[in-house]
Amino acid sequence: MPENTLRVVARMIARPEAAGEVRAVLSGLVAPTRAEAGCLGYELLQNTSDPTDFTFVEEWEDDAALDAHLATEHISAALSRLPGLLAREPDIRRYRVVK
Secondary structure (H helix, E strand, O other), X not given: OOOOXXXXXXXXXXXXXHHHHHHXXXXXXXXXXXXXXXXXXXXXXXXXXXXXXXXXXXEEOOHHHHHHHHOXXXXXXXXXXXXXXXXXXXXXXXXXXXX
């Protein structure tokens, strides 16, 4: 694994009445994101005990690949649909593996 590999954990909590719509919006990001240059892994998880709780677990070649991802049309479109559907602001954290 290259030294600059980046991991991201992005958690989003949907309003209870909007969980299905949030799931649809977030699910629509998986295929186009996995096709992006620099994407090493991209999974969407839904909490088994709380269906409003969604988490992306991502792996990127480097910060530049993640920054390019955040500038894509599919991310912009999804972000424009999420206000009002989420219970709070997304919690997005960047990590590096400790060696």
